[in-house]
Amino acid sequence: MNAPSAIVLAAKDFKSDTKPVWCPGCGDFGVLTSLARALADLSLRSEEVVLVSGIGCSSRLPAYTTCYGFHGVHGRALPLATGLKIARPDLTVIALGGDGDGYSIGGNHFLHACRRNVDLTYIVMDNHVYGMTKGQASPTTEPDWDNPLTPGGIGVRPFQPLVIALASGANFVARAFSGNIVGSAEIIAEAIRTPGFAFVEILSPCVTYRPEQRQWKELVRPAPVGATDDPARAARRILTDDGFNLGVLYCGSRKPYQPQTVREKKTLEDVAREFRL
Amino acid sequence: MMTAARPTLSSVSIAITGSGGSGVMTAGEILLEAAALAGFYGLMGRTSGPQIRGGEAAALLRLSDAPVEGYGDGFDLLIAVDWAGLERFAAEIPLAAQSLIAGDSSLGEPPQSMAAPGARRFDLPLKAIAKTIPAGRPNMVALGFAAALLGLADGALEAAARRSFAAESDRLAPSVAAIAAGRLAAAAVEGPWKLPLATPRFGERWLLTGNEAAGFGALKGGVRFVAGYPITPATEMLEWMSPAIAEIGGTLMQAEDELAAINMAIGASYGGVPALAATSGPGFSLMTESLGLAVAAEVPVVVVDVMRSGPSTGIPTKSEQADLNIALYGLHGDAPHIVVAPNSVADCLLTTEWAVKLAEALQVPAVVLCDQLMGQTRMVVERPPETTFAGERRFASANGEAYRRYALTPSGVSPMAIPGMPGLMYTADGLEHSERGTPSSQAKDHAAQLDKRQNKIESVDFGPHWAMIEGEGEIAVLTWGSCTAPAREAIARAKSLGLAVKLVSLRLMSPAPRERLAAALAGTRRVLVVEQTHSGQFARYLRAEHAFDAELRSLSRPGPLPLRPGDILDALMRWSRR
Incomplete structure (x- = not known):
């Protein structure tokens, strides 16, 4: 994370004038507002923050901010963010996207980003559906959810992203709800502040293809206990809750990944010496 | 890089073969280095089966008192440390009547397929000789035998062995003893294989592989971030670069796959750090979607594809030039990008350095098509001359106006903002976009950005490096x-x-240097197109992208067999007589 700036920006200063493509009532509006608020609360400067995304409704978010952004290909936000952060450790780098982007096509990168524990924040706006392609089952969709591509339901067990993140070595695991702007902003700010790979799963309803998710606002609640630093305990809590407990669920103290650095730099001529006969 | 062209090369070609793990590569590398230290030129290529241990392996050397850059027509000496799997090399190690096959008859007999008509057979009891030396190994006996036949001085061989075993000093004394015993065994053989006296060398000479040369060229070009996933035969390039880039203040990341590797490189480059990914065909296939992203988002990035035989897993350890099509045409949509190819081990340095400069200056991906034959061949070369390439990334500066990342400029290149620069924030996008970078699905924006991306690489002057022309x-x-x-x-x-x-020899494949090639071939009546593919990819590319007044004929052969000078000479002579 960067040093706080002298010029204090308000949450609105982090929002651009580009009109989102999202449907009215989409949860992602709330996530955008929470993120802007978190960046303002951390007194970050928009030119020192980079939002990296893949493809999907939620991946359109970077252009709706005044930060630097990279809207890349489907599923590859995490490696792109990783390369950027390693090359430019001075920047605050936040990867974000949806459940299809992060858990299906990008699933392998999710595992390895958790393992690698680079100082990144990863926000997944999870609505249990592929919205941009008009309503197919995602890795977090219930197996019996009827849809045109897999009539009668996809018949496959949903993915457990928070437990997978824990098992893979993420240093910070939290669940938030898009309708709770203040709570989500606090969690995002804490994720950014925490060194290492911080994973924030945000329940973000798709009111177009999953209108029943409007009920989520009645189902969510703060987790009954605070964060633990014991991954086994956190995993047990997550596996046994109903998926609606909100808050920071795990916060560890793993050292972030740092590539080896060399104190005394060599010149190219020094390097070429090994070729000489 | 060729100097002092001679009508014919007086050279000796030696194949040292054995099962994987028998040390043929070590023996070959010491022999090459000894010859180099003694003032000779030479090269050593590697060929092997897919096994790590126990399969077949061969070090293929060619030594001369003049520079050599490729294999000859056949081999003068075949020294078999054992006979395991040797028949699988029959086509790769052609022998002639004057050739000598030396090997241990206690381990068996040379396979029928290797026995060229009249080739001499010499029983070299490697195992028995090695047994007389504590910790002596047959590969070192074979090395001493070969060195004696070539007339290589003791001093050079010992110096090379000392360098080779620098990290394992306990292996040096038994190796030196085994080499001496091998020399003695050669006393019984008469032959024409003695190298002529080496001319004294004054200039600086280098001993390196194409993979190392490409890695060094990338660093010279300014690459300070590398990402890769292990893949034969590009792994050595990554392994060479890993400590080297750290020593000059850069980073190499091992990615979880090639999809990640290319995106890590794009991310680093977007952050202002010149970046590269190295891979081979299967990995290159995985990278193509994101190369399209780099085209659309206009992010400089270099990919080195060390080609191997394909399709699919193909023959991972052996060379082919058949990734030309995917490198040229493998990106979806209209995606103009740079494709360049080095023409020798030493040229891997120049071409990769050039690729970095082109990518940076034009904000476009550049693909370097190297191959296993260049990548894994170690060669004695004159120190490559310093070349100055024009081309730096153009950075934006805030002027109070709304920043247009993809502004339509006369050159097509738009000044690039880098995160951290105030007042220039934008979102790089693989979606089609307006000049500001905001997503657009309008026909006019698509047409304008397609034109821009094409014009910026087609209107630039690529300078003299587009091809190498001789005679x-x-x-x-x-x-x-x-x-x-x-x-x-x-x-x-x-x-x-x-x-x-x-x-x-064409170095710039894309964008096709149409006028320059036409001018270079003006007055030529016949053009023999030579390549190592099955379907004649290069010939098809030439017919599709270039116009010829001359008659074209294709000489094309798939890997792993290299095109040999004699094959090309035959084709030329047959055609000229018609």
Whole structure:
């Protein structure tokens, strides 16, 4: 994370004038507002923050901010963010996207980003559906959810992203709800502040293809206990809750990944010496 | 890089073969280094089966008192440390009547397929000799035997062995003893394989592989971030770069796959750090979607594809030039990008450095098509000359106006903002976009950005490096990559037979240098197109992208067999007589 700036920006200063493509009532509006608020609360400067995304409704978010952004290909936000952060450790780098982007096509990168524990924040706006392609089952969709591509339901067990993140070595695991702007902003700010790979799963309803998710606002609640630093305990809590407990669920103290650095730099001529006969 | 062209090369070709793990590569590398230290030129290529241990392996050397850049037509000496799997090399190690096959009859007999008519057979009891030396190994006996036949001095061989075993000093004394015993065993053999006296060398000479040369070229070009996933035969490039880039203040990341590797490189480059990914065919296939992203988002990035035989897993350890099509045409949509190819081990340095400069200056991905033959061949070369390439990334500066990342400029190149720069924030996007970078699905924006991206690479002056051109003649060989060395040698031999042939080796494949190639071939009546693919990919590319007044004929062969000088010479002579 960067040093706080002298010029204090308000949450609105982090929002651009580009009109989102999202449907009215989409949860992602709330996530955008929470993120802007978190960046303002951390007194970050928009030119020192980079939002990296893949493809999907939620991946359109970077252009709706005044930060630097990279809207890349489907599923590859995490490696792109990783390369950027390693090359430019001075920047605050936040990867974000949806459940299809992060858990299906990008699933392998999710595992390895958790393992690698680079100082990144990863926000997944999870609505249990592929919205941009008009309503197919995602890795977090219930197996019996009827849809045109897999009539009668996809018949496959949903993915457990928070437990997978824990098992893979993420240093910070939290669940938030898009309708709770203040709570989500606090969690995002804490994720950014925490060194290492911080994973924030945000329940973000798709009111177009999953209108029943409007009920989520009645189902969510703060987790009954605070964060633990014991991954086994956190995993047990997550596996046994109903998926609606909100808050920071795990916060560890793993050292972030740092590539080896060399104190005394060599010149190219020094390097070429090994070729000489 | 060729100097002092001679009508024919007086060279000795040696194959040292054995099962994987028997030490043939170590023996070959010491022999090459000893010859180099003694003042000779030479090269050593590697060929092996897919096994790590126990399969078949061969070190293929060619030594001379003049520079050699490719294999000859056949091998003068075959030294078998054992006979395991040797028959699988029958086609890769052609022998002639004058050749000598030396090996241990206590371990068996040479396979029928290797026995060239009249080739001499010499029983070299490697195992028995090695047993007389505590910790002595048959590969070192074979090395001493080969060195004696070549007339290599003791001092050079010992110096090379000392360098090779620097990290394992306990292996040096037994190796030196085994080498001496091998020398003694050679006393019974008479042959014509003695290298001539080496001319004293004054200039600085280097000993390196194409993979190392490409890695060094990338660093010279300014690359300070590398990402990769292990893949034969590109792994050595990554392994060479890993400590080297750290020493000069950069980073190499091992990615979870090639999809990640290319995106890590794009991310680093977006952050202002010149970046590269190295891979081979299967990994390159995985990278193509994101190369399209780099085209659309205009992010400089370099990918080195060390080609191996394909499709699919193909023959991972052996060379081919058949990734030309995917490198040129493998990106979806209209996605103009740079494709360049080095034409020798030393040229891997220049071409990769050039690729970095082009990518940076034009904000576009550049693909470097190297191959296993160049990548894994270790060669003695003159120190490559310093070359200055024009081309730096153009950075934006805030002027109070709304920043247009993809502004339509006369050159097509738009000044690039880098995160951290205030007042220039934008979102790089693979979606089609307006000049500001905001997503657009309007026809006018698509047309404008397609034109911009095409114009910026087609209107630039690529300078003199687009091809290497040598000689004059009504007939020309038009080739690329590792086919260049045998073509050059064939042309030298044709000259001695009274036939003048021009050589054009294309370094810039995309954008196609149409006018320059047409000018280079003006007055040429016949063009022999030489490449190592099954379907004639290069010939098809030439017919599709270029216009020829001359008659074209294709000489194309798939890997793993290299095009040999004799093959090209035959084709030239047959055609010229018609």
